[in-house]
Amino acid sequence: EAGVAQSPRYKIIEKRQSVAFWCNPISGHATLYWYQQILGQGPKLLIQFQNNGVVDDSQLPKDRFSAERLKGVDSTLKIQPAKLEDSAVYLCASSLEGGGYTEAFFGQGTRLTVV
Amino acid sequence: QKEVEQNSGPLSVPEGAIASLNCTYSDRGSQSFFWYRQYSGKSPELIMSIYSNGDKEDGRFTAQLNKASQYVSLLIRDSQPSDSATYLCAVRHGQNFVFGPGTRLSVLP
Numbered sequence: 001e002a003g004v005a006q007s008p009r010y011k012i013i014e015k016r017q018s019v020a021f022w023c024n025p026i027s028g029h030a031t032l033y034w035y036q037q038i039l040g041q042g043p044k045l046l047i048q049f050q051n052n053g054v055v056d057d058s059q060l061p062k063d064r065f066s067a068e069r070l071k072g073v074d075s076t077l078k079i080q081p082a083k084l085e086d087s088a089v090y091l092c093a094s095s096l097e098g099g100g101y102t103e104a105f106f107g108q109g110t111r112l113t114v115v
Numbered sequence: 116q117k118e119v120e121q122n123s124g125p126l127s128v129p130e131g132a133i134a135s136l137n138c139t140y141s142d143r144g145s146q147s148f149f150w151y152r153q154y155s156g157k158s159p160e161l162i163m164s165i166y167s168n169g170d171k172e173d174g175r176f177t178a179q180l181n182k183a184s185q186y187v188s189l190l191i192r193d194s195q196p197s198d199s200a201t202y203l204c205a206v207r208h209g210q211n212f213v214f215g216p217g218t219r220l221s222v223l224p
């Protein structure tokens with residue numbers, strides 16, 4: 001079974017530029033998460049999708065971050081414009097469903113450096 | 116804001132010893148609990164899940180849950196240098212899936 005796929009693996013951009021990350025979850029997984037992990041910290045949830053609907057985006061900085069999950073499969077996370085403090089690893093995870101006892105599995109992440 | 120707390124470490128143990136990692140959570144209604152291992156520069160990897168009070172063993176790993184105390188722990192027996200990593204505790208309550216800051220474990224040869 002293929003795991004969660006993310007691209008790109010690494011990205012370096014200048015502040016005020018825009019960037020987009022892509023995620024393809026495990027086949028059949030209805031729930032998709034985007035996390036931001038700053039060096040030395042635990043993952044922080046940015047947005048959670050159930051199929052193509054948003055379940056939780058309370059910690060998403062909506063003035064600069066956006067995400068979509070068209071057709072309930074792939075997802076894209078965008079930052080525009082980027083700030084220095086956005087330097088982090090962006091992790092995508094998926095689970096069969098969003099509640100109860102289901103486990104979440106992570107992709108390899110995208111390491112973003114904003115200079 | 117639902118919180119999950121862990122000692123950041125580093126926790127250093129000699130090879131062959133038992134490593135004990137602890138986690139507390141604030142939401143009493145939390146339903147399921149997970150331990151992830153994260154090597155430096157890699158993404159989190161699920162190693163254990165536990166849903167009921169008591170112990171759950173898987174090889175050298177034992178997860179312990181005490182819902183009354185809102186406490187979950189991970190024991191690693193016969194620690195190996197390859198166990199050196201950051202261990203993340205994650206707690207699920209309904210749709211919410213919250214991670215702690217992680218504990219960095221160093222197993223010394």
